[in-house]
Amino acid sequence: MKTCSRKKHHKIRRFFFTLSCAYLLLLAVAALAAPLIAPYSPTRQFLDKRLLEPCSEGHLLGSDELGRDVLSRLIYGSRSLLAVGSISVSIALAAGLLLGIMAGLRGKLLGGCLMLLIDGILSFPTVLLVITVISLFGYGLAQMILTIGIVFTPVFARIVRAETKSLMTEGFVESSRALGTRRLKIVTRHIVPNMLPDLIIQATILFASAIIIEASLSFLGLGVQPPSPSWGLMLKDARSYIFQAPHLAFIPGIALAATVFSLNFIGDVVAEKLNPKL
Amino acid sequence: METFFRLLARKTGRLFLTVFVISTVVFFILRVIPGDPAYVVAGVDAPSEAVEAIRARLGTGRPVLVQYGEWLSGILRFDFGSSLLSEEKVSTLILSRFPLTLLLALAGMGIAYMLALPLGILSAVKRWSFWDYAGMIFSQIGMAVPSFWLAILLLFVFSVWLRIFPLFGGDTPVHLVLPVLAMGINRAAVLVRMVRTSMSVELGREYIITAVSKGLPDKVIRYRHALRNALLPLITFSGIQFGYMLGGSIIIEQVFSLPGLGRLILSAIYQRDFPVIQGGVIFVTVVFCFVNFLVDVLYSYINPRIRVS
């Protein structure tokens, strides 16, 4: 009985995996080809057609409080969504690798200081941290990407440091060291490739987190600058009309949830592949 | 006992260092951010002489290092200063706000565990059954929905459509049901996976196989042996959950207009009420580190494996 449902389970899992990949692919295409797909410019205001319901003439998903087409904003919004996710995670990954390897290889003093700073940042609620850091830079897309990147850096740094430390004691590294290979080469040849799978999994999760942070920041009014189309901003603007025009909150909300869902799901599957015991 | 004290000493030392680093960084970040509280107090239409007078009263015009030294020496005497705007003691402000946030976090955690434990255990025990799917779908969706959106959704359904719960305020326990739910469901989503993974790992261990081969009843194996061990990692996890709740409550407090610690700090950031932000940051860090320390102690107390070492 169990084996039977296990098969079914794999089928369902594969179905969701395909769906998630397809959705993310769709997003990527929408982001790249936004000007070709979107019916209008995302900032164009039809002042006589405000707060239209979905399926209205000319506006498939309705219009917002300034008469802007929701579908167009959704399509263009995927650009800032992907930008926030990918760039901020890349920044964090690069900085985290550098700091983590430094902390892992270097002696007690530098490593200890770095770890103290990293622990300090991590023992502080992320939302508060993001708000503090973003007030330093000012509000805007670029600033937000940078902020999220900085806030995520310690997460990577910690993983990298722990892995570096344990990998350095592994046999193949030690033998390579005994052969007199230079440290930099050991790092690029042995250490980084070996921790890559873990980092990739972490990156997908942080990608999803970045998207939620973007939405939360926009909700608090600290995110992307209007009138740039952003899903978080759409959610924020919609909350004043949540009871009169709920579709304004539901459409970007569902799109956002689906993105996070897809990323988490893909992350899950990858993790399972890498660690079959789960 | 001796190891305990050594642990305590090391943790305390680390806590002081962490607090020092965090508060110093925050102190200087705040001094660099544009916007002086004096401008906020002065408001529109006040002439610049008035702004100067206010700055003199608030003491924000003095050299940054002087302010830093003064603040540091204040902290050593457990004096966190007074709010620049409402002139109340920062310690009073924080202590009056913290109980609500604590209650939210604890109750949210309670809800999360109440939802996640049965669901997670069932998912692990009856893999690929209806419960397993229910658990996985719940956790995936729960994680994908931002907590503020969930909060608004709950308000929409329970306060506007069904009118079961009040829309705002934090005076009676009834007011806290929705915020606690909003926080709890989000956490439960993560917990379900934790429980499920940890339980299925435990079920795959050798001692379970031994137990099965010895002919122990299924229930005894699952709930007495496997579950106990599976729950251990969740203790450490609870500490982290608590930290998350402290931070996440900011947004929930905002949606439900609750007077908690998060909103105190958030509005202080907006108004550049420096002493309140600094005091709040230190407080949150200390609480978070303290809880994690407690969790460590509890863990080593409960887990004989650690005690042996």
Place this chain on the structure above:
Amino acid sequence: MFLFHKKSAKKSARIFYLETASQSPDKKPGFPLQVLGSAHALPVGFPLQSFAPHGQATKLHTQFCDQALTTHGLSRFWNRLYKKSFSVFCFLVFAFSAAAVFTGCAEEERFLRYALAGNPDTLDPQKTSGTLTFQIAKSVYDTLVEPDAEGVIVPALAESWTISADGKLLTFRLREGVKFHDGSPLTGRDVAATIRRIQDPATASPKAMEFACVGEILCPQELVVQFVLNTPTAPLLASLASGWSAILPAALIEAGHNFASQPVGTGPFIFDEWIRDNHISVKKNPAYWKTGYPHLPGIDFRVILEKAVQVQGLLTGQMDVCDLYDDVDVSTLKQNPETTVQKALTSLVMVAAMNTSRGPLSNLKLRQAINHAIDKQSVLDIAYGGGEPVGTFMDYGDPYYKDFTDLYPYNPEKAIDLVRQSGVKFTEPLDMVVPQNYEYHVRAAQLYQEMLAKAGIPVEIRLVDWSTWMGDVYRKANFDITVIGHTGKLDPDARLGGYGTEETYTRWINAETVRLLEKARTTSGFEARKKAYDRILEIMAREVPFVYTGTPYRYTGLRSAVEGYIMLPKIDTPDFRGVTLRE
């Protein structure tokens, strides 16, 4: 719960061996590796430090053993807790619902519930300029004179006043039998101490300059107080009628009382409780000097940040009064039989201010073009819920208002033409700064941006928080255009003072305005002053350091039970004295 009901018969335990690899980076007890692998499911804000795979070096072996060595502390504890927790949970749910029912009906004469959009910083009227403070201060404190429902200054704590012929001596006769909330009677000394407090540099009142003209303060009799002025100053009476001139008891001022959190005044309501960021409650002052007032047993000012929640609170009867900003809400509330909507003109002037000291906006032609490019009525309707365009820097309902809306009407073609004439080439978009906490300004900014884009003027919006706006934008003029509203003033000098000099954020310099302002300040008599102000308003209307969008309407949503609610014009403060709650 069903998982635990079976008490297991046999005690068994496990012995665990922990092999901690010596190179373990952290000696902290960690997760088994497998569990760590699953920790990737972390949502936002998740402090991740304990997830680093430090547990990886910790290899765990378990052995099953039959003999009981230890009882498992955790699971016993958990067993008990979990069993109980369910009943506790059930009980709580029951208790909550019961409490909900009781709080719903156990009320005799209830307080009026008023929605505040934010938490006031302080309740000390002399140490702030925040509108929220004055909305509450009006009910707790009194002033010597006050504006009535038409904005005319009428007696309050002073039953009469005289101004000497040279305009340098103001004499107030105080009302008899007025008592502060602490029981002490009101005398001239209290008035003198209050004004001295405002002037005191240690108080650092933002409004101190308004009282700079007051020299000596005399108390010839117990209930008479005289202000000797250095120069005749017409706006002083209006300052005395404003919230920041609330009279405080002299004895408490000397004692250094904290009025910020424990206000004591002579007002119609006595301060009761302030739970920050939650609510402020005040209860009826039975000894109020205006006999028969107030009607209400008290007011509960509720801080509710979400506008949608405020409106729903009104619809569901959890709130009695709230301000509305959206035409959608207005129509919803109008349709509901249990709620009414009051519409009145505010005293605000909504503007898009331009920094005339830098960049292309120092060019008058371009500023004119911008004025032509903007459809002010549309902005008022869509962003501010309707209103009257003004054309100059004075609100529509003010007696000093003069109509200049014909100077720069909405005319996109002319705007394009003027941009060409100005010869400005835009190398980079104009920097439009908007305070992020004002949703309607953010909305207006997006409308402006779109309209200006059509006239070929590129604009980029930059949101800042209120503190940054106050410091960087308003004080340091680091902006090209900014969207803001100027609140109502009882005297035109308070609105216009400072313009024409470097002092104001538009950095617009005009010597004639400065001269006329000084003249109007020292002149008395409405006609003479109006002549001067007419000219100032005309200069400002022609030179356009602003886009004068207009004066918006204020919509207040009320439960039908609420009667007699008025907002005092010019100071935009609610007056609760005449309000009743019909049952």
